[in-house]
Amino acid sequence: MAEAFVIPLWADLLAVGIGALQGALFAAQFRDRRLDWLGVAIIGIVVGFGGGLLRDLLLDVPLAPLQTNWYVVVATGAALLGMLLERVFSRLGRLITALDALTIGLFGAIGTTKALALGIPEVAAVFVGVLAAVGGSILRDMLLTLPIALMHVGSLYAVAAAAGSGAIAVLLSLGVPVLVAATIGVVVTFAVRVASVLFGWSLPEQRSIGRL
Amino acid sequence: MAEAFVIPLWADLLAVGIGALQGALFAAQFRDRRLDWLGVAIIGIVVGFGGGLLRDLLLDVPLAPLQTNWYVVVATGAALLGMLLERVFSRLGRLITALDALTIGLFGAIGTTKALALGIPEVAAVFVGVLAAVGGSILRDMLLTLPIALMHVGSLYAVAAAAGSGAIAVLLSLGVPVLVAATIGVVVTFAVRVASVLFGWSLPEQRSIGRL
Amino acid sequence: MAEAFVIPLWADLLAVGIGALQGALFAAQFRDRRLDWLGVAIIGIVVGFGGGLLRDLLLDVPLAPLQTNWYVVVATGAALLGMLLERVFSRLGRLITALDALTIGLFGAIGTTKALALGIPEVAAVFVGVLAAVGGSILRDMLLTLPIALMHVGSLYAVAAAAGSGAIAVLLSLGVPVLVAATIGVVVTFAVRVASVLFGWSLPEQRSIGRL
Numbered sequence: 308m309a310e311a312f313v314i315p316l317w318a319d320l321l322a323v324g325i326g327a328l329q330g331a332l333f334a335a336q337f338r339d340r341r342l343d344w345l346g347v348a349i350i351g352i353v354v355g356f357g358g359g360l361l362r363d364l365l366l367d368v369p370l371a372p373l374q375t376n377w378y379v380v381v382a383t384g385a386a387l388l389g390m391l392l393e394r395v396f397s398r399l400g401r402l403i404t405a406l407d408a409l410t411i412g413l414f415g416a417i418g419t420t421k422a423l424a425l426g427i428p429e430v431a432a433v434f435v436g437v438l439a440a441v442g443g444s445i446l447r448d449m450l451l452t453l454p455i456a457l458m459h460v461g462s463l464y465a466v467a468a469a470a471g472s473g474a475i476a477v478l479l480s481l482g483v484p485v486l487v488a489a490t491i492g493v494v495v496t497f498a499v500r501v502a503s504v505l506f507g508w509s510l511p512e513q514r515s516i517g518r519l
Numbered sequence: 520m521a522e523a524f525v526i527p528l529w530a531d532l533l534a535v536g537i538g539a540l541q542g543a544l545f546a547a548q549f550r551d552r553r554l555d556w557l558g559v560a561i562i563g564i565v566v567g568f569g570g571g572l573l574r575d576l577l578l579d580v581p582l583a584p585l586q587t588n589w590y591v592v593v594a595t596g597a598a599l600l601g602m603l604l605e606r607v608f609s610r611l612g613r614l615i616t617a618l619d620a621l622t623i624g625l626f627g628a629i630g631t632t633k634a635l636a637l638g639i640p641e642v643a644a645v646f647v648g649v650l651a652a653v654g655g656s657i658l659r660d661m662l663l664t665l666p667i668a669l670m671h672v673g674s675l676y677a678v679a680a681a682a683g684s685g686a687i688a689v690l691l692s693l694g695v696p697v698l699v700a701a702t703i704g705v706v707v708t709f710a711v712r713v714a715s716v717l718f719g720w721s722l723p724e725q726r727s728i729g730r731l
Numbered sequence: 732m733a734e735a736f737v738i739p740l741w742a743d744l745l746a747v748g749i750g751a752l753q754g755a756l757f758a759a760q761f762r763d764r765r766l767d768w769l770g771v772a773i774i775g776i777v778v779g780f781g782g783g784l785l786r787d788l789l790l791d792v793p794l795a796p797l798q799t800n801w802y803v804v805v806a807t808g809a810a811l812l813g814m815l816l817e818r819v820f821s822r823l824g825r826l827i828t829a830l831d832a833l834t835i836g837l838f839g840a841i842g843t844t845k846a847l848a849l850g851i852p853e854v855a856a857v858f859v860g861v862l863a864a865v866g867g868s869i870l871r872d873m874l875l876t877l878p879i880a881l882m883h884v885g886s887l888y889a890v891a892a893a894a895g896s897g898a899i900a901v902l903l904s905l906g907v908p909v910l911v912a913a914t915i916g917v918v919v920t921f922a923v924r925v926a927s928v929l930f931g932w933s934l935p936e937q938r939s940i941g942r943l
Contacts, residue, residue: 334725343722345677346670352646360577365784367793369579373634376642393727422797430800434776445874450657450667455874458770465769510767513758515817546937555934557889558882564858572789581791585846588854605939662869662879 312420312475312489314413320377322410323355324385329407330354330447331389332396337451344387350447351386352379357443362418365435366425404504405497411468412496415440416489419472420479429476436472440496441465460512463503471496524632524687524701526625532589534622535567536597541619542566542659543601544608549663556599562659563598564591569655574630577647578637616716617709623680624708627652628701631684632691641688648684652708653677672724675715683708735848736840736899736913743841744801746834747779748809753831754778754871755813756820761875768811774871775810776803781867786842789859790849828928829921835892836920839864840913843896844903853900860896864920865889884936887927895920 330350334342342350356372363370372378389396396403418439422432441457441464448455457464475492479485502508542562546554554562568584575582584590601608608615630651634644653669653676660667669676687704691697714720754774758766766774780796787794796802813820820827842863846856865881865888872879881888899916903909926932 335727338725340666341672342670342725343672344725345722346667347725349667349670363579364576364788365794365797367579367787367791370577373577373639373643373647376640379642379646390725391728394729427797428800430803431797434803435797449661449873450670452664452666452876454764454876455770455773458766458773458874460765460767510769513762513766513768513771513814515759516815517818547939550937552878553884554882554937555884556937557934558879559937561879561882575791576788579791582789585789585851585855585859588852591854591858602937603940606941661873662882664876664878 310420310485311424312416312485314417316375316377318413319417320381322413323359323372323378324381325403325406325410326443327351327355327382327385328389328396329403330443331386332393332403333447334451335390335393335397344390347390348383348386349450351389352382353446353450354443355382355385357446358414358418358439358441361442361446362414362421362435362439365438366422366427368425405501408467408497408500409493411440411464411500412471412493415468415472415496416475416492419475419492420485420489423476423479429480433469433472433476436475437465437468440468440472460509463499463508463510466510467496467500467503470499522632522697523636524628524697526629528587528589530625531629532593534625535571535584535590536593537615537618537622538655539563539567539594539597540601540608541615542655543598544605544615545659546663547602547605547609556602559602560595560598561662563601564594565658565662566655567594567597569658570626570630570651570653573654573658574633574647574651577650578634578639580637617713620679620709620712621705623652623676623712624683624705627680627684627708628687628704631687631704632697632701635688635691641692645681645684645688648687649677649680652680652684672721675711675720675722678722679708679712679715682711734844734909736844736909738837738841740799740801742837744805746837747783747796747802748805749827749830749834750867751775751779751806751809752813752820753827754867755810756817756827757871758875759814759817759821768814771814772807772810773874775813776806777870777874778867779806779809781870782838782842782863782865785866785870786845786859786863789862790846790851792849829925832891832921832924833917835864835888835924836895836917839892839896839920840899840916843899843916844909844913847900847903853904857893857896857900860899861889861892864892864896884933887923887932887934890934891920891924891927894923 331347334347334350356378359372360370415436419432419436422435471492474495475488478488543559546559546562568590571584627648631644631648634647683704686707687700690700755771758771758774780802783796784794839860843856843860846859895916898919899912902912
């Protein structure tokens with residue numbers, strides 16, 4: 308059984324803050340909907356640590372983001388900062404896409420290794436890792452009553468998380484130390500995500516085989 | 520560590536019934552959608568004890584509303600009663616708003632103190648308390664594919680719950696007995712909620728700082 | 732306290748596969764939405780074992796569909812197969828409706844008896860059983876931002892699951908052995924569901940009593 312890959316609290320909170328800030332920037336597209344400050348904070352919370360809550364619910368363990376005050380505080384603060392300084396941050400689109408790619412890589416690595424450490428088998432652990440990485444974005448779209456972006460043709464997001472989480476599961480089963488495996492997983496997720504945005508990669512649309 | 524604030528089962532069920540009845544009255548606005556009796560019962564269940572289910576899921580404890588038959592029975596019965604007698608109850612709008620304000624106060628107080636009693640720190644406990652109070656209303660809007668009302672500009676609802684839950688966390692940390700703290704919390708939530716409806720208080724709409 | 736009704740893993744996976752395949756056929760109606768292969772796989776997963784995840788979350792036990800790799804593999808595979816061979820399967824509409832009726836019967840029986848075996852009282856156990864049976868279909872509609880089909884006037888679906896689950900709870904309380912009770916429950920659900928489709932049975936639309 309593998310060890311879990313853990314990162315220092317400050318690094319996890321930084322990732323949560325980046326997610327929450329990005330959630331607020333996303334919400335800013337919907338000015339006509341009259342979201343209030345609480346709505347923005349809720350979006351920040353679900354994008355920031357919604358994936359972590361889903362991960363721990365699936366694993367039937369105490370929910371890590373509720374064991375300290377920091378997650379709620381950081382996610383709320385980052386979301387409101389993102390809302391107020393939206394004009395500044397929206398100029399940094401590329402930087403934020405890159406940071407977000409790093410964030411889903413980290414959340415995926417933490418989720419996958421935590422699941423494996425609890426005895427969840429490989430494929431199911433990758434499923435947990437992917438949901439830890441992108442679950443916040445699913446909840447965001449559900450709360451905004453939008454089509455779930457990652458289910459539709461577009462740049463690779465959940466696939467990037469799956470590639471990284473899958474790499475980790477394979478490497479750990481080959482006996483690679485968890486820190487090395489997790490680092491490679493984060494790099495794989497980051498690379499697939501960024502390449503997909505740069506080169507316009509996407510999955511094919513649903514289709515049936517024509518002649519049957 | 521604080522004790523949890525508990526209320527007698529009949530009082531909790533009364534609050535669940537009020538929530539479920541209100542859910543049915545809310546659903547009655549959507550006559551054109553062809554909701555059936557089961558749809559109304561589901562709305563009653565999620566408004567009545569959906570918040571309690573979310574609270575216990577977040578706290579990773581057995582789900583209290585499933586440990587007795589009463590919650591399902593009362594929520595279903597109250598929802599169908601609300602549906603059938605909608606013309607009567609819709610004349611009692613003010614009374615029902617007041618009872619609902621009491622209900623979210625109670626659910627918030629129960630949720631916050633239960634979280635604190637389980638060792639969840641203050642800010643996270645307030646988060647749990649607020650979700651216990653208003654989570655049912657979020658689930659209601661999601662199941663009806665409506666914009667989540669409490670994320671948009673309108674009278675204060677989650678904020679009222681947060682004010683009461685926050686007051687409880689502060690009072691308990693000052694050593695105030697749980698019964699006193701919880702009572703004050705319920706009064707605060709009730710007062711903020713009712714005042715917000717009477718005086719049209721609301722949170723500001725999302726906005727960014729103009730000149731940067 | 733009753734024993735839980737368990738079925739062999741292969742039978743459970745077959746039921747999951749039927750659910751996932753049907754989810755993909757359902758998604759195929761929405762060609763204009765540009766769902767990609769991942770979107771179809773997600774729909775397959777939630778219809779296939781979303782109900783099982785909800786059941787175990789409500790029961791606060793480790794999530795059975797994540798304790799082996801097979802659930803994720805079978806649901807994903809069946810969904811993609813359903814998507815690719817949609818023209819074949821869509822000719823088998825009646826067979827698939829019948830298999831699905833069997834599937835919700837099985838999921839309801841497993842859910843209800845598992846809840847009872849964990850000490851959940853009867854009515855709450857039926858609630859868990861129904862959600863185990865139809866929860867995947869609720870999640871499917873939420874993820875596709877559609878009105879929740881089973882809350883609206885139409886053929887009986889959740890009611891069929893409730894009839895079977897209710898029958899099981901009654902029979903077990905009369906001392907009937909779990910295998911017999913579960914078999915009767917599956918037959919009841921199957922019969923109500925199929926009869927409702929054949930004869931156009933439905934629940935009444937929401938309405939209030941006119942003269943009050």
